[in-house]
Each structure stands twice: as structure tokens, then as C-alpha cells.
């Protein structure tokens with residue numbers, strides 16, 4: 368199964384992606400995580416992407432489609448994948464569906480996580496992430512230890528108030544048109560109420576996948 372998680376920054380795509388990956392037994396692939404690893408490793412791709420990411424802008428479609436080409440060519444996604452953070456523009460949606468069609472594969476379902484803006488800003492302002500495995504946390508201060516791998520929790524540079532505002536605007540302008548694209552093509556979009564207890568949200572998502 369190939370599942371695409373859609374939704375604004377802070378909607379819980381990373382959190383739910385991890386849980387769903389575990390329940391469904393397929394890997395979660397997050398373009399944000401791939402890019403942050405490249406930034407941390409100081410690769411050419413990472414240095415170029417950092418400028419966009421720190422501002423809260425999208426990195427160019429060509430970079431994202433290059434990452435997805437590598438992912439699809441590797442065995443990691445051969446039994447399916449949960450794609451978190453891709454697709455974010457209509458050209459990415461076109462590019463990814465074409466790549467998959469060439470491999471005789473397709474996106475089985477799009478899950479759209481829906482949360483209001485006030486809650487998103489609150490979540491992102493209070494988030495810390497592991498600097499090693501990138502697991503997101505709430506209510507833990509920077510410097511705390513990751514329960515999963517023992518790494519150190521840090522704040523993401525793009526969780527500063529100005530970047531958050533820009534990321535929300537970029538989402539409305541560039542990513543919301545993807546939702547219309549999916550609807551027009553009747554590709555199977557399920558909207559999930561993503562407010563409330565994370566476990567309840569997982570149950571809503573699992574139910575949506577049964578449809």
C-alpha cells in the first residue's frame with residue numbers, strides 16, 4: 368500500500384505516520400526528515416535545502432522528485448510506504464504519479480489531517496524533536512533525552528514564529544491545490560479530524576483506510 372499523508376505543518380503527519388507505519392508494517396518516508404539529515408550531514412543537497420527550510424519555504428520540486436526517485440528505486444519501499452510531507456505541490460503530485468505508473472504502482476489513498484490554525488501554532492511552538500531520529504515531542508524542553516534512541520531534543524529552526532507563519536501561508540498557496548487535484552482525479556481522499564487524543568486520531572485514520 369502506498370499512502371500519502373497531507374495536512375498543514377503541525378497537523379500530526381509525523382506523529383501519526385510513525386504509528387501507522389508500525390501498525391501497517393510498512394516504512395514511513397518523510398521528505399522533511401531526509402532533507403534535515405542532509406542538512407545535518409552538510410551535503411551539497413543539504414546546504415542548498417537549508418536556505419529554503421529555515422525560512423519555511425518549499426525546496427524546489429526537482430530536488431523532491433530526485434529524492435522520491437531514489438526512494439522508489441531502493442528496496443525500502445518495495446512493499447509499500449507511508450509518504451509524509453510529499454506531495455506538496457501539483458507538479459510533485461504529477462511527477463510522483465508518473466514515476467509510480469512507470470513502475471506499475473499507484474498511490475492507494477491520501478489521508479488529509481485537518482486541524483485549525485490556532486492549534487497548529489500552539490503545537491509547533493511547543494514542539495521539540497530528537498536531533499538523531501527526529502521523533503517529535505510535546506511538553507519536553509530542549510536538552511531532554513529522546514525516549515526512543517537517547518538523542519538530544521532540540522527546537523527546529525522553522526518552528527520560530529516567523530517561519531511558522533510563512534509555512535502556513537505556503538501551505539495555503541502551494542499545497543492546498545493538491546487537495547483539489549486529488550479530488551478532481553478521484554484518487555481516494557479521506558479527511559481526518561486531527562484534533563484530540565493521538566490514539567483516537569490513529570483509530571480515525573485506520574477506519575478511513577478500511578473504506
Ligand code: AP5
Nearest residue numbers: 376377378379380381382398399420425426452490494504
Ligand atoms: P516537514 O518536516 O514535512 O514539516 P511540515 O509539513 O511543516 O510538518 P511538521 O513536521 O511541522 O508537522 P507534522 O504534521 O509532521 O506534525 P508533528 O507530528 O511533528 O518539512 C519541513 C520543511 O522541509 C518544509 O517547510 C520544506 O522546506 C521542506 N520540505 C519537506 N518536504 C517537502 C516537499 N515535498 N516539497 C518541498 N519542500 C519540502 O506534530 C507537531 C507537534 O504536535 C509535535 O510536538 C507533536 O508531538 C504534537 N502533536 C501531534 N499530534 C498531536 C495531538 N493529537 N494533540 C496535541 N499535540 C499533538
